[in-house]
Amino acid sequence: MAAESRDEVLEVQETLSRVRREIGKVFVGHASLVDEMLVALMAGGHVLLEGVPGLGKTLLVRTIGKVLDLSFARIQFTPDLMPADIIGTNVLVQSAAGERVFQFQRGPIFANLLLADEINRATPKTQSALLEAMQENRVTVGGQTYELPLPFFVLATQNPIEMEGTYPLPEAQVDRFMFKLQVTTPGLDDMRAIIDRTTTGITPEAGTVLSRAQLTGLQRLVRDVPIASHVRDYAIQLVLATHPDNDRAPESVRKYVRFGASPRGAQSLVLAAKAWALMVGRFNVSREDMKRMFYPALRHRILLNFEAEAEGVSVDTVLADVLAAMPAE
Amino acid sequence: MVLDEALRDRIDEVARRRKNAELMQAGVRGALGMLSAFAVVRICIGLLTGGKGWSLAFLLALAAGITYALGSPRHKHTRLSAARFIDSQLGLEDRLATAVEYATLDNNAGTSVERWLFVDAANQAAFIDPDELVPYRVPKEARWLTPLIIAGLVLSFPVFPRGLSWQIGGAELQQAAKRADELFALAEQIDRLATAHPELRQVAEELRQVGEQLRSKKLPQDEALRLLRELEQEMQQQPAGPLAGAEHATLDIAQIQSLAQRLRRIDGPGQLQGWGRSAGGGSRTGGAPVGTGEYDEYGDYGDGSDYGEPGGESDGYGAYNSSRTGDSGQPGEADTPGNQGAGSSRSGGTAASGGSAGESDEDWTDGEPGSGTSGAGTGAGRGSQQPFERLENVNRELAPIPGQIGPDGKLYSGQAQGNLPSAPEDQQHRPVAAPSSTPAAVERAIEQENVPLAYRQWVKRYFEALEPGAGN
Numbered sequence: 001m002a003a004e005s006r007d008e009v010l011e012v013q014e015t016l017s018r019v020r021r022e023i024g025k026v027f028v029g030h031a032s033l034v035d036e037m038l039v040a041l042m043a044g045g046h047v048l049l050e051g052v053p054g055l056g057k058t059l060l061v062r063t064i065g066k067v068l069d070l071s072f073a074r075i076q077f078t079p080d081l082m083p084a085d086i087i088g089t090n091v092l093v094q095s096a097a098g099e100r101v102f103q104f105q106r107g108p109i110f111a112n113l114l115l116a117d118e119i120n121r122a123t124p125k126t127q128s129a130l131l132e133a134m135q136e137n138r139v140t141v142g143g144q145t146y147e148l149p150l151p152f153f154v155l156a157t158q159n160p161i162e163m164e165g166t167y168p169l170p171e172a173q174v175d176r177f178m179f180k181l182q183v184t185t186p187g188l189d190d191m192r193a194i195i196d197r198t199t200t201g202i203t204p205e206a207g208t209v210l211s212r213a214q215l216t217g218l219q220r221l222v223r224d225v226p227i228a229s230h231v232r233d234y235a236i237q238l239v240l241a242t243h244p245d246n247d248r249a250p251e252s253v254r255k256y257v258r259f260g261a262s263p264r265g266a267q268s269l270v271l272a273a274k275a276w277a278l279m280v281g282r283f284n285v286s287r288e289d290m291k292r293m294f295y296p297a298l299r300h301r302i303l304l305n306f307e308a309e310a311e312g313v314s315v316d317t318v319l320a321d322v323l324a325a326m327p328a329e
Numbered sequence: 330m331v332l333d334e335a336l337r338d339r340i341d342e343v344a345r346r347r348k349n350a351e352l353m354q355a356g357v358r359g360a361l362g363m364l365s366a367f368a369v370v371r372i373c374i375g376l377l378t379g380g381k382g383w384s385l386a387f388l389l390a391l392a393a394g395i396t397y398a399l400g401s402p403r404h405k406h407t408r409l410s411a412a413r414f415i416d417s418q419l420g421l422e423d424r425l426a427t428a429v430e431y432a433t434l435d436n437n438a439g440t441s442v443e444r445w446l447f448v449d450a451a452n453q454a455a456f457i458d459p460d461e462l463v464p465y466r467v468p469k470e471a472r473w474l475t476p477l478i479i480a481g482l483v484l485s486f487p488v489f490p491r492g493l494s495w496q497i498g499g500a501e502l503q504q505a506a507k508r509a510d511e512l513f514a515l516a517e518q519i520d521r522l523a524t525a526h527p528e529l530r531q532v533a534e535e536l537r538q539v540g541e542q543l544r545s546k547k548l549p550q551d552e553a554l555r556l557l558r559e560l561e562q563e564m565q566q567q568p569a570g571p572l573a574g575a576e577h578a579t580l581d582i583a584q585i586q587s588l589a590q591r592l593r594r595i596d597g598p599g600q601l602q603g604w605g606r607s608a609g610g611g612s613r614t615g616g617a618p619v620g621t622g623e624y625d626e627y628g629d630y631g632d633g634s635d636y637g638e639p640g641g642e643s644d645g646y647g648a649y650n651s652s653r654t655g656d657s658g659q660p661g662e663a664d665t666p667g668n669q670g671a672g673s674s675r676s677g678g679t680a681a682s683g684g685s686a687g688e689s690d691e692d693w694t695d696g697e698p699g700s701g702t703s704g705a706g707t708g709a710g711r712g713s714q715q716p717f718e719r720l721e722n723v724n725r726e727l728a729p730i731p732g733q734i735g736p737d738g739k740l741y742s743g744q745a746q747g748n749l750p751s752a753p754e755d756q757q758h759r760p761v762a763a764p765s766s767t768p769a770a771v772e773r774a775i776e777q778e779n780v781p782l783a784y785r786q787w788v789k790r791y792f793e794a795l796e797p798g799a800g801n
Contacts, residue, residue: 221441221442224440224441224442224443225442226427226428226431226443226446227427228423228426228427228430228431229430230413230423230426231423231426231427278442282422282424282449283424283442283443283445283446284423284424284427284428284446285423285427286422286423287422287423288422
């Protein structure tokens with residue numbers, strides 16, 4: 001490997017390692033969760049974190065924002081939250097000439113990193129206010145379109161849908177998230193570390209290790225990662241196998257799935273696999289990368305039917321069947 | 330982007346070896362298919378033809394093997410497929426396949442990541458060992474090759490049982506051809522006799538035609554048998570012609586009849602057995618009765634001999650009415666009800682043909698002597714295996730035994746003295762050899778029968794007491 005190339009690769013890997021370390025100073029455990037968050041950021045995708053309150057979801061997002069040196073904004077979603085509270089609104093102001101004109105007052109969405117906390121506590125109307133921003137990185141107010149600062153990430157947290165006072169996210173909204181990550185209860189060692197770090201007088205602080213420009217460069221690199229045709233086809237077959245009417249769909253998919261993953265799911269899967277490959281120091285996408293990113297990229301895009309809910313079948317169970325039915329030959 | 334040369338060579342070598350290995354495997358499978366097919370086809374054809382058809386079985390098996398080899402799944406071994414194979418074998422996570430695929434792109438400017446990829450792939454070339462990745466090893470299926478080859482070699486030889494092929498017909502055809510040859514030889518001899526008897530020319534010609542049709546399988550075997558009988562009868566009728574009675578013609582007639590008997594031998598028992606039972610009548614050739622379909626109820630045909638074969642229709646006890654010495658040509662009759670023989674004597678009493686004594690398959694008797702009213706027939710036994718002994722001194726050998734009532738109505742109480750009253754000359758029949766063979770039969774009967782050991786001497790003594798000359 002040429003010296004120049006080796007240096008570049010080593011630099012990327014070193015940067016990502018430092019990001020992990022800094023996040024680890026504040027957010028204890030959940031290494032896999034952190035890696036997947038970084039993958040989504042490198043791929044330019046939005047992340048939906050799901051977990052019960054108190055697991056550190058908000059802390060993780062705040063820490064990432066700080067480590068990456070990104071402008072950070074937080075919106076606490078409540079049932080009475082309006083779309084204008086997120087996007088912004090036109091307000092009547094008096095100009096220097098004494099005229100009264102409407103001026104756009106930017107909402108908290110104009111940030112690089114938006115934390116939509118407990119997003120499913122707002123009404124679907126408010127939730128949908130994020131649609132255009134998440135997909136096109138811009139918002140339209142009063143016929144005027146405003147570009148969002150890049151990179152733009154939405155890191156949303158939500159409580160499990162079964163909880164009181166929650167509104168399920170619209171399918172179109174959910175589909176715009178690249179990943180849906182499950183935040184689980186930390187283990188014994190992690191809990192000890194959490195207690196030690198948060199109940200003493202010393203509060204750990206994460207430093208900034210990755211600039212906005214570096215992050216943008218990483219996102220470009222991710223898209224340049226080569227992928228062989230058979231690996232790409234494998235990703236497509238995986239996505240298609242989540243549809244109950246597909247020939248290669250496993251029995252559980254036929255029985256429990258109402259809608260399979262969309263083409264956007266395939267895009268997310270491939271992009272995530274590319275980012276993961278780069279993150280582990282490889283310069284091509286493999287089928288193993290597809291498997292690794294399969295769950296977080298597709299679990300929120302599969303709609304189960306009533307029978308699955310009645311029998312307590314989870315999406316991950318169905319996805320496991322899909323992987324088993326589609327071996328990487 | 331250009332693939333590293335060393336890497337490309339190794340990938341190509343792997344592709345070549347994979348192709349060769351697949352060809353070898355297809356060859357082994359084809360050989361297996363061929364040998365298996367050969368074994369099956371060879372057995373089937375061999376059974377049908379009595380061991381023949383080796384080349385046909387081989388050709389069919391060869392075709393099957395080639396078809397199987399060509400029909401076996403074939404893969405296109407390209408550089409890309411070889412790269413994927415190496416990736417899977419060495420755990421390279423699609424590095425080489427991706428590099429090979431991107432190397433084939435025309436407008437590939439090459440991003441930085443792609444350059445890293447090609448360098449990374451080139452670094453893997455040192456770990457690629459084509460010999461280790463694709464070893465030329467004998468396929469697992471080859472373990473069946475040795476036993477199949479042995480089976481093929483064994484089946485290449487005519488190891489098929491004659492009995493089975495005989496039933497199916499292979500050997501039967503050979504036998505028919507052999508008989509046809511014999512007919513041709515006989516026809517030549519008849520041709521030579523035809524100088525004295527021109528009417529025999531037609532017989533010879535017909536004989537040739539029968540042989541020809543028999544050989545070419547145009548003539549059914551039963552039909553051929555019938556024609557042979559007709560020819561035989563035609564030849565037998567020669568003495569009744571204008572030359573009958575002439576002294577100089579006696580030898581010719583004997584020759585003709587000898588040829589007729591040889592013709593009878595061609596229509597021998599084995600042929601009859603193979604060609605099916607025939608419902609022929611009891612035509613005799615100088616004491617050689619023709620076998621009939623009913624005959625097989627009580628015994629097999631004896632070997633055809635010049636001195637006669639058992640024949641005539643037997644309806645129960647094998648008491649054949651065979652004219653042995655008479656030359657009157659009158660049919661003999663059996664005096665036992667239900668034992669009437671249907672044999673008709675037409676031949677004169679020549680040395681060769683007259684005086685035939687039927688051979689018996691039982692060595693101690695050759696049947697009940699028939700006291701024919703017109704024919705001087707003596708009982709000719711059933712098909713025989715052993716010749717019997719002719720007794721010259723009838724009067725001495727047939728001495729009455731104690732307890733027997735003689736022709737004069739007297740009861741013999743002691744050893745007979747003197748001669749028995751003689752029968753008319755034309756009704757004399759020779760005694761059978763039963764008395765002289767009795768001891769051996771007794772011994773054998775004692776051995777064969779389930780006689781308790783303690784009683785054997787008693788039984789033996791009883792029979793010995795019955796022996797002529799043993800009583801008081």
